Amino acid sequence: MPRAQHSPAAVDATRQRLAALALDIYRVEGLDAISFRRLAEAAGISHTLPYRYFDSKEALLVALRVQCMEHFEQFVRAREPSQAAPMPRIESLAAAYVEYVRAHPADYQLIFSTHQPAINQYPDLLAARRSLFEHAVSVVQHAIDAGVLHGDARVLTHLFWISLHGLMTLHAAGQLVHGLTLEALIAPLVTRMVQTTTSAPTPGPAASKPAPASADVIVLAPRRRKPTA
Amino acid sequence: MPRAQHSPAAVDATRQRLAALALDIYRVEGLDAISFRRLAEAAGISHTLPYRYFDSKEALLVALRVQCMEHFEQFVRAREPSQAAPMPRIESLAAAYVEYVRAHPADYQLIFSTHQPAINQYPDLLAARRSLFEHAVSVVQHAIDAGVLHGDARVLTHLFWISLHGLMTLHAAGQLVHGLTLEALIAPLVTRMVQTTTSAPTPGPAASKPAPASADVIVLAPRRRKPTA
DNA sequence: CTGTAAATTTTACGGTGTTAATTTACGTTC
DNA sequence: GAACGTAAATTAACACCGTAAAATTTACAG
Numbered sequence: 001m002p003r004a005q006h007s008p009a010a011v012d013a014t015r016q017r018l019a020a021l022a023l024d025i026y027r028v029e030g031l032d033a034i035s036f037r038r039l040a041e042a043a044g045i046s047h048t049l050p051y052r053y054f055d056s057k058e059a060l061l062v063a064l065r066v067q068c069m070e071h072f073e074q075f076v077r078a079r080e081p082s083q084a085a086p087m088p089r090i091e092s093l094a095a096a097y098v099e100y101v102r103a104h105p106a107d108y109q110l111i112f113s114t115h116q117p118a119i120n121q122y123p124d125l126l127a128a129r130r131s132l133f134e135h136a137v138s139v140v141q142h143a144i145d146a147g148v149l150h151g152d153a154r155v156l157t158h159l160f161w162i163s164l165h166g167l168m169t170l171h172a173a174g175q176l177v178h179g180l181t182l183e184a185l186i187a188p189l190v191t192r193m194v195q196t197t198t199s200a201p202t203p204g205p206a207a208s209k210p211a212p213a214s215a216d217v218i219v220l221a222p223r224r225r226k227p228t229a
Numbered sequence: 230m231p232r233a234q235h236s237p238a239a240v241d242a243t244r245q246r247l248a249a250l251a252l253d254i255y256r257v258e259g260l261d262a263i264s265f266r267r268l269a270e271a272a273g274i275s276h277t278l279p280y281r282y283f284d285s286k287e288a289l290l291v292a293l294r295v296q297c298m299e300h301f302e303q304f305v306r307a308r309e310p311s312q313a314a315p316m317p318r319i320e321s322l323a324a325a326y327v328e329y330v331r332a333h334p335a336d337y338q339l340i341f342s343t344h345q346p347a348i349n350q351y352p353d354l355l356a357a358r359r360s361l362f363e364h365a366v367s368v369v370q371h372a373i374d375a376g377v378l379h380g381d382a383r384v385l386t387h388l389f390w391i392s393l394h395g396l397m398t399l400h401a402a403g404q405l406v407h408g409l410t411l412e413a414l415i416a417p418l419v420t421r422m423v424q425t426t427t428s429a430p431t432p433g434p435a436a437s438k439p440a441p442a443s444a445d446v447i448v449l450a451p452r453r454r455k456p457t458a
Numbered sequence: 459c460t461g462t463a464a465a466t467t468t469t470a471c472g473g474t475g476t477t478a479a480t481t482t483a484c485g486t487t488c
Numbered sequence: 489g490a491a492c493g494t495a496a497a498t499t500a501a502c503a504c505c506g507t508a509a510a511a512t513t514t515a516c517a518g
Binding site: 231232233264265266267276277280285286 | 473474475476477483484485486
Binding site: 002003004035036037038047048051056057 | 504505506507508514515516517
């Protein structure tokens with residue numbers, strides 16, 4: 001006798017539609033413009049109905065981040081050369097990364113926004129990040145297998161990513177210091193990244209097993225201390 | 230006849246006091262807990278009086294950022310070895326940077342928070358950032374003058390900073406991928422940073438004058454193309 | 459048609475940033 | 489010392505916001 005429940009698929013579709021709408025609002029008017037009431041108005045529904053699709057505003061923002069991350073991954077994957085030497089593949093990956101941030105700086109800022117719940121608390125976020133990261137790892141692993149890179153693929157990938165992210169997050173937020181542009185920094189950065197890892201077979205103690213650093217005083221590996229062995 | 234105006238010094242002092250109070254709230258309860266009403270209550274004043282000291286909430290947040298940046302610089306300067314060889318000085322600077330973020334992750338996140346007005350729009354922010362950056366530049370310049378580093382000091386400093394910032398911002402936001410820790414990444418990162426710049430005298434075309442890149446297709450400098458000269 | 463449960467809207471509460479009106483406090487002048 | 493004028497500070501008000509609960513509409517089985 002009761003009214004039939006909406007199919008989970010239909011609910012998911014509406015959730016997607018709302019998320020897409022919220023993303024539109026974000027892109028045009030910024031983060032502060034995102035609100036359930038505004039979103040509901042844009043969708044032509046009452047201002048509490050979004051609660052059927054998102055547990056809270058935080059959940060909505062997480063959904064937006066996931067959406068952006070998936071788009072990011074798809075963007076990067078689409079620009080990957082099908083057949084290429086290992087290092088050019090890595091460079092293409094880096095180039096695609098940069099290209100994405102230049103094309104969608106706001107989306108990138110959303111993905112890596114500070115003051116956001118830790119990624120570990122949302123399985124969807126974790127999965128999206130993992131997918132993107134592991135893709136990069138596979139490209140790096142390919143270079144390692146070919147003998148042109150040396151070290152642990154995940155650590156190496158993370159090192160590459162750290163540098164790229166540092167540059168792109170500053171660029172997207174307009175925080176590069178005056179006089180220095182993305183164009184002036186990206187080339188030397190990538191050059192250094194690549195050149196370091198290809199030439200040096202990761203000198204034992206530092207890369208494979210970093211200094212214990214259980215105490216919080218010494219953070220950097222003391223470079224002048226000779227290996228005890 | 231009129232009531233005496235408060236001296237600018239007294240007004241500044243109160244502004245400082247309110248900013249310090251807001252920073253306390255932020256550190257304990259996070260960004261969303263910062264509000265004029267909450268701040269006013271903590272300061273024992275009416276909820277609109279903060280407008281005497283800050284044009285808007287955005288201005289308050291900017292003041293907090295400036296406050297954190299000044300503390301950051303002071304923290305780093307205090308840990309600088311007075312006399313040391315150029316490269317150890319740079320390493321100490323990097324270590325101090327890392328130490329600060331580990332000790333005050335929330336403050337660091339605030340300084341570099343995304344979705345904040347561009348730094349160029351607030352002279353105070355610009356000055357604070359400039360001061361911190363130029364300090365680092367001087368340390369790098371010292372190494373260049375000693376002949377142990379090669380290249381443009383500002384570009385080189387920015388490259389160092391980008392990598393450190395990439396790592397620390399991910400660390401502070403809890404966004405490092407699972408299994409990889411700050412401790413495991415900081416040593417190889419710094420090792421690579423240092424090693425690259427000391428060994429390579431910045432191979433002409435890439436570092437000094439990056440590829441034109443007026444079109445937005447090619448971003449990376451094509452590494453395999455030999456210098457025409 | 460009717461009952462019933464799901465879907466949706468309406469109502470309500472406490473909180474926010476911000477502006478305008480109002481009150482308070484104090485130095486100057488009579 | 490009382491009255492005045494102005495700066496300081498508070499109060500009142502508005503339009504938002506997230507969220508919870510109540511009220512209502514809607515769609516379908518019988």
